Amino acid sequence: MSPSQRAAWFGAAGRVALWAYTAVILLFLLVPIAIIVIMSFSDQPYLTFPPPGWTLHWYAAVQDQPRWLAAALNSIRIGVPSALLAVFFGTLAALGIARSGSRWAKPMTLLVLAPMMVPHVIIAIGLFPTLVDLRLINTYSAVVIGHSVIGIPLVFVTVSAALRAYPASLDLAARTLGASPWRTFMRVTVPMTWAGIASGGLLAFAASFDELMLALFLTSARTETLPRMIWDQLSFALTPALAAVATLILALSMILLGAAAVIGSRKPTPRRALL
Amino acid sequence: MSVKIGGTELKFENIAKHYGSVAALQPTTLLVNSGEFFALLGPSGSGKTTLLGIAAGFIQPSQGRVLVNGEDITGVPPERRNIGMVFQNYSLFPFLTVFKNVAFPLEMRNRPKPEIVERVTRMLTMVRLAHLADRLPGELSGGQQQRVALARAAVYDPAVLLMDEPLGALDKTLREEMQDEIKQFHAKIRATVIYVTHDQQEAAFMAGRTAILNHGRVEQCGPQSELYENPRNAFVAGFLGEANLLQVTAVTPLPSGRYRIATSEGLSLTAAAMPPEAHLLVACIRPANVAILKDSHSRTDRFSATVIEAVHAAESIRYRVQIDERCSIVVRALATRGADRFQPNDRVTVGWEPEDVMVMPK
Numbered sequence: 196m197s198p199s200q201r202a203a204w205f206g207a208a209g210r211v212a213l214w215a216y217t218a219v220i221l222l223f224l225l226v227p228i229a230i231i232v233i234m235s236f237s238d239q240p241y242l243t244f245p246p247p248g249w250t251l252h253w254y255a256a257v258q259d260q261p262r263w264l265a266a267a268l269n270s271i272r273i274g275v276p277s278a279l280l281a282v283f284f285g286t287l288a289a290l291g292i293a294r295s296g297s298r299w300a301k302p303m304t305l306l307v308l309a310p311m312m313v314p315h316v317i318i319a320i321g322l323f324p325t326l327v328d329l330r331l332i333n334t335y336s337a338v339v340i341g342h343s344v345i346g347i348p349l350v351f352v353t354v355s356a357a358l359r360a361y362p363a364s365l366d367l368a369a370r371t372l373g374a375s376p377w378r379t380f381m382r383v384t385v386p387m388t389w390a391g392i393a394s395g396g397l398l399a400f401a402a403s404f405d406e407l408m409l410a411l412f413l414t415s416a417r418t419e420t421l422p423r424m425i426w427d428q429l430s431f432a433l434t435p436a437l438a439a440v441a442t443l444i445l446a447l448s449m450i451l452l453g454a455a456a457v458i459g460s461r462k463p464t465p466r467r468a469l470l
Numbered sequence: 471m472s473v474k475i476g477g478t479e480l481k482f483e484n485i486a487k488h489y490g491s492v493a494a495l496q497p498t499t500l501l502v503n504s505g506e507f508f509a510l511l512g513p514s515g516s517g518k519t520t521l522l523g524i525a526a527g528f529i530q531p532s533q534g535r536v537l538v539n540g541e542d543i544t545g546v547p548p549e550r551r552n553i554g555m556v557f558q559n560y561s562l563f564p565f566l567t568v569f570k571n572v573a574f575p576l577e578m579r580n581r582p583k584p585e586i587v588e589r590v591t592r593m594l595t596m597v598r599l600a601h602l603a604d605r606l607p608g609e610l611s612g613g614q615q616q617r618v619a620l621a622r623a624a625v626y627d628p629a630v631l632l633m634d635e636p637l638g639a640l641d642k643t644l645r646e647e648m649q650d651e652i653k654q655f656h657a658k659i660r661a662t663v664i665y666v667t668h669d670q671q672e673a674a675f676m677a678g679r680t681a682i683l684n685h686g687r688v689e690q691c692g693p694q695s696e697l698y699e700n701p702r703n704a705f706v707a708g709f710l711g712e713a714n715l716l717q718v719t720a721v722t723p724l725p726s727g728r729y730r731i732a733t734s735e736g737l738s739l740t741a742a743a744m745p746p747e748a749h750l751l752v753a754c755i756r757p758a759n760v761a762i763l764k765d766s767h768s769r770t771d772r773f774s775a776t777v778i779e780a781v782h783a784a785e786s787i788r789y790r791v792q793i794d795e796r797c798s799i800v801v802r803a804l805a806t807r808g809a810d811r812f813q814p815n816d817r818v819t820v821g822w823e824p825e826d827v828m829v830m831p832k
Contacts, residue, residue, distance in 0.1 A: 367528055368561035370548040371632075372622065373578035382574075386565045 228445065235438035242433050253439040263440060266424040273335060273420060274403040277342035281399035284343070285350025286392055290384070293358045311348040315408035318344060323412050333415035341409040346399030353398065353459060357391025394455035401451040405444065478539055478629040478662045479504045480525065485534035487520050487686075494520045496687040497534065502630075502664060507656050509673035510666045511709075512683030518666045520686070522632050525664060527551050538629055549578070554623030554661075558635040560615045562607035568594070568618050569603040575626045593621040596658065597651075613644045620652065624659055631656075633665045637672065649675055670710055682706050703831050707754040714760070714799040718751035718829065728824050735797035740770050742824040748831035757788070757802035759826040762810065762818050769821030775799075777816045787811070791820055 230244055235253055237246030257263050288307045292300045310318060322341050323332070331337045365387065369379040385392075407422040414423055421444055428437055480502040487495040495517040502508045510518040523529035524536060527548035535544045543551055554575075562571050572593055576586045594600040597617040607615050616636055623631060636652070637645045653676050656663055667673050673680045674694045681691040682705075690702040694710065701707035704715055717734035721744065724730055731739045731753055739753055763769060775791040778798065782805065789801040789812060801820060803809060812818060 362559060362561065364557050364559060364561045365563065367526070367548070368555065368557060369574070371526055371553055371555040372575035373549050373626070375549050378578065383563060
């Protein structure tokens with residue numbers, strides 16, 4: 196083999212190895228999800244893989260049990276306000292840090308992102324006694340506060356990304372053109388960053404919707420969320436109904452993540468109408 | 471607050487800006503006359519953008535006042551100053567059409583819609599962009615975007631128009647076109663304009679008066695011809711056009727009223743005038759004032775020299791000649807038909823008159 200042939204051979208081998216590696220990783224990530232989805236259509240009364248036969252029975256069973264519906268409504272009732280809180284605080288944090296120019300900006304960034312790195316169980320242990328003292332434990336407020344903590348870094352990240360394409364001179368331009376700081380915020384900052392704000396909000400909602408650990412600590416039977424109810428059910432009734440609920444949650448999460456990705460990548464659209 | 475266009479003078483009164491112990495701007499007093507096109511010229515970090523930021527209200531000065539027609543506006547926020555500003559990066563709102571960008575300042579002033587439509591249309595016609603009113607800024611070329619920025623900054627008849635290196639991002643041809651455009655635009659709206667640039671030719675072409683800044687200080691202020699012919703110091707002489715700068719080591723008055731000067735390079739020159747007082751002096755001779763002499767020509771100062779470099783640059787030829795081993799000077803000769811051409815190593819005689827030797831503080 197000549198050196199150039201050898202290089203070509205190694206190049207081809209390298210590409211094959213890379214493809215194989217990627218395939219293994221994807222399998223590793225996707226197989227558990229696929230198994231859950233497949234098991235939700237099983238005709239057996241317990242979780243088996245692969246299922247011997249197929250049915251939609253478990254989806255009907257989920258629909259018939261009011262407790263699942265109540266838990267789903269709780270998840271929304273908790274997810275929406277915690278996403279809104281996360282949007283409010285996450286956006287302000289991103290703006291403040293992007294515009295400060297202070298040497299404390301970098302450490303502050305780490306602080307805002309910390310809830311993403313810290314295990315949720317630690318956050319839960321920290322929040323629990325505080326919320327007990329505030330007499331908020333087992334209320335909706337308790338878990339809304341908890342979930343907004345994990346939502347803030349998500350909004351912070353997406354809004355910070357939107358701000359990178361946003362020169363501060365746009366604000367100065369608006370000011371010289373006669374806009375007060377508040378009008379500059381509403382007429383320039385919000386339109387410039389709304390894609391980041393909206394996709395961050397969707398991610399924060401999805402994070403709340405999927406979250407188990409804080410829900411275990413901070414919800415009661417009255418305020419239990421879908422993931423918490425799945426957890427409770429796991430201990431005594433391992434039926435494919437659980438897989439059906441998991442599949443429904445998965446579908447909603449995928450839709451939210453897809454929407455967040457689409458909004459996040461959008462270019463500004465012309466407002467063509469004259470005034 | 472509504473100020474009549476073309477009737478606004480702007481005064482910086484003893485303005486200074488410090489960041490901690492660093493002085494971005496030394497105490498500065500400047501008067502920009504009503505309707506004047508005034509350039510702030512200097513290298514980067516010279517304080518010209520600081521001065522502009524103080525005029526706009528983005529930067530609060532550490533001391534001094536900003537006066538518009540005698541009224542103190544030092545503490546007034548930018549949105550209530552009625553100024554227009556054009557930025558180097560255009561700073562158009564990317565999510566608004568050209569029309570909505572230009573309408574923005576009028577909307578901020580709560581003008582009625584028919585008036586907005588009328589004024590925006592008139593302004594876009596003036597900058598020849600009426601046919602692109604529905605486009606987004608991202609769909610326009612750099613020159614077009616800068617014309618939109620110009621229209622947006624002028625549509626509400628601001629008292630003063632500030633421009634921060636507005637053509638810095640454009641290539642040379644487009645820059646020259648836009649210089650014409652801005653100059654004509656100024657002639658039409660007759661606003662008071664303060665124009666920041668580091669390009670001396672741009673300032674010369676556009677501005678009535680120019681202030682030269684260096685290290686946060688105004689070195690000299692006046693029409694460019696005056697700055698070129700009577701530079702107050704070596705920085706101004708070197709910044710505006712080419713200059714041969716020679717260190718002065720000794721000055722002897724002559725009976726004729728002229729002065730004999732010795733330079734650190736070992737040359738002996740004759741100068742017509744001396745600055746009133748200064749310890750460190752330089753002598754400046756413009757390359758265009760250095761003549762390459764034929765024997766029949768007489769000059770007060772004559773030196774024989776050797777050509778070491780000859781660069782043909784379109785209308786002129788730039789020679790570097792060595793007078794002795796310590797001193798080389800630059801000569802700029804017009805490339806007229808029939809003019810002598812010299813090559814490296816040619817022996818020549820160069821000379822000049824005492825009036826061509828400007829002596830000034832370092």
